[in-house]
Amino acid sequence: NSSNNTNIMPSRAHLDELLEAIKGEFDNLTRETSRYQDDHHEYEIKLNQQHQELTNISNTVYELEQAHRSMKEAYEREIMKLKQELEVRDRLLEQQSLQQQAVAAQAQAHAHAQAHAQAQAQAQAHAQAQAQAVQTLNPAPYSQTPQQLPPPNLSSTSPPAYSNQLNKPDIFNNSGSSVDKKTNNTLAPIAPLASSLPNPASNEATSPSSSKTATYSGSKSLTKPQPAEESLIKRAQHNKPIPAFLKDFDAFGSLPYKKQHNDYYLVYNPKIPKKVDISLVHSFDHTSVVCCVRFSKDGKFLATGCNKLTQVFSVETGDLVARLNDESSVSTNGGYDTDTGDLYIRSVCFSPDGKFLATGAEDKIIRIWDLATRTIVKYLKGHEQDIYSLDFFPDGKRLVSGSGDRTVRIWDVYNGQCSLTLSIEDGVTTVAVSPDGSLIAAGSLDRTVRVWDANKGYLVERLDSSNEYGNGHMDSVYSVTFTNQGKEIASGSLDRTIKLWSLKDLDKQPSSVSKSNCEVTYVGHKDFVLSVCCTPDDEFILSGSKDRGVIMWDKETGEPYIMLQGHRNSVISVSVSPVLNPNGGYFATGSGDCKARIWKWERIT
Structure with a gap:
């Protein structure tokens, strides 16, 4: 023990x-x-x-x-x-x-x-x-x-x-x-x-x-003034009366110069020979208001923008080719980062080679889509309000945008950076690039069309009522486009008119007086003009209006040839195909009636 x-x-x-x-x-x-x-x-x-x-x-x-x-x-x-x-x-x-x-x-x-x-x-x-x-x-x-x-x-x-x-x-x-x-x-x-x-x-x-x-x-x-000058001044006058055949055509079911079809009708100018005709090719239903339509450079495809969705259609067959929707931007509650939760696509534009599609929306973001993969390859961010207008430069490397934040921006498409910002006094509603890529035009709420040098960024022209004859727009400018020659600009306004501006002496000194002027004023619409475009041959100007009509005008004289009533609500967007056929071509319309339509226009010989 x-x-x-x-x-x-x-x-x-x-x-x-x-x-x-x-x-x-x-x-x-x-x-x-x-x-x-x-x-x-x-x-x-x-x-x-x-x-x-x-x-x-x-x-x-x-x-x-x-x-x-x-x-x-x-x-x-x-x-x-x-x-x-x-x-x-x-x-x-x-x-x-x-x-x-x-x-x-x-x-x-x-x-x-x-x-x-x-x-x-x-x-x-x-x-x-x-x-x-x-x-x-x-x-x-x-x-x-x-x-x-x-x-x-x-x-x-x-x-x-x-x-x-x-x-x-x-x-x-x-x-x-x-x-x-x-x-x-x-x-x-x-x-x-x-x-x-x-x-x-x-x-x-x-x-x-x-x-x-x-x-x-x-x-x-x-x-x-010489007779030619007096004629020019008369064509450019702002207060011309509406042609008689455009005043009351909708009040009569049958008129000699009115042609009725199933769901649209045409009104011809009875005072001049019938020069063109229009027919419906395709009609595309949408889930909401169609805010914009635009053809590809080769004329084979049409892009449309509505709420949350961009779609691309084949012009020849009318088939849906692409359906583009940015699901990654949807929040947890199923809406988008906007005041209403909606995402209206305000503008669409194909790249010159047709491989990409740019979209501008009310969430202040520009998206560049690869059409082959149906995916977004670039987000261009910087605008502080809705983006209302887009246009590619001819080389496809740059993109210009206009926004309600009172700026016009030029973007490098490849690196996604803004290379130039141009500020003005009021919201920008529409932008366009000249055919040679040297100029940018923008329309705004202050009733003015401004033209800048696209490379240096300085203002080369201001088109408004301060010109020699005081015949500029009297209300906000909602659409601008260069003619295909690049020597003129067409503009549409809430004052119900379209104006054709000449571009002269753009190399003048900044302090010198402008020589550019309003050459023609087109009067015929009864309500706001929301969109304008030119045919590839610069022969006609087309305009879409809140009065639900599309008018085809003679560019030089200002005469209306034909009025198309093909929608049940405002015609918000009009686009002409860049490809011209022997007898005419195509144009498209987008409307508040939730439809986009492709039309064929033909010369009558």
Whole structure:
């Protein structure tokens, strides 16, 4: 027993040592864990502080950006105001110079008239002395000479030109009516002075200076418009009446110039020979309003945009080729990141090679789709409001977009970066790239069409009512397109008109006066014009309107050839196929009646 007790004692002592060691190790681990927890808590506090600092910095940058934009807009308005003041001052100086020259010419003519009057008096006195000395001479020729001489040219031609000019409508005088009236009032007295001169010598002495003065003054703004110019001004007038055949066509079921089909009808202009005809090819039902339609460059496909969905159809067969829907952007509640949860596709555009399709939507994102795989290859983000319009550059490497955030942006399609941002004073509703890719046009809510150099980003033209004849749009511009020659721009507006603008002298100095002008105003729609486009041969312009109609116009004369009533709601979008057939081609319409349709237009020979 004693030996057993002796063996148990060392074992218990060893066990106690092990327990103490374990306890000590546990205490150490507890202290380290507590220290690590403290460190972790401290790091969390620091991370939260840094995150808050980053948020503050981001907010500060955003506020600085907003302040910078506001300052930039204020500076631009101030610069525009100063430019206008300078233009007004230059016009006043020009008026004063013209007035001084006219007064000097009048004074010179008056001095000549007095000198010749004195000479006349001396000649008459001498003649009377001779008559008294020689009774046989006949004095009649001296008294009859003033009646036999023709009046000077100035009195016979110039005053009618001035009066005719001043009696024209205001459209002739928007750029300088005050100069015309002042110049006319100062030059008019010259005519009776000149007409009272008695002999050819006096006529030769006075008419050159007077005629030179009249020619110089008239060359500014008083020259009577030539017949061709008057015709051009008349075509561009804004307040033209609606053609009679477009006023009440929908009130009559049968008219000689109205052709009824199953679910659409055509109204022809009875005053001109029938030149084109239209027929329905395909009709595509959608689940919501069709916001946009666009043909591919080769004319084989048509893309349409509606709520949450982009579709591509074959033009030849009408078959659905692709159905594009970004499911990855849908939130957990089944909606999208918009105010209503909807996602209307506002604009679609094929790349020039037809491999990609760009879509712009109300979630402020541009999506680039690969049509072969039906997948999104790029998201272009940066706009702050809905994207209303897209257009590819001819090389397919860049894309221009217009948004309600008052900016036009140019994107590099391959790296997804914005390479240029152009800011204006109001929301951008529509953009277009010229056929050669050198220019960008944009229409906006401020009733203006702006044209920029696409490479350098500077404004080269501003098309609005400040032009020479004051015949710009009177309401927001909702659609712009370049003609296929690239020398003109067509624009459609909420003022119910379409306008054709010439692009002239775009290499002018920024301070010089614009020569671009409205060439034709197309009047015929009864409500907002929402979309315009040109046929590939630039012979016709097509327009879609809230009045549910599509009108085909003669581009040069502004005459409406034919009105198509093919939808039961607003025609929101119109697109012409770039491919021209021997007898015509195709165009498409998208409407608020949830339909997109492809139509065929043909020339009538």
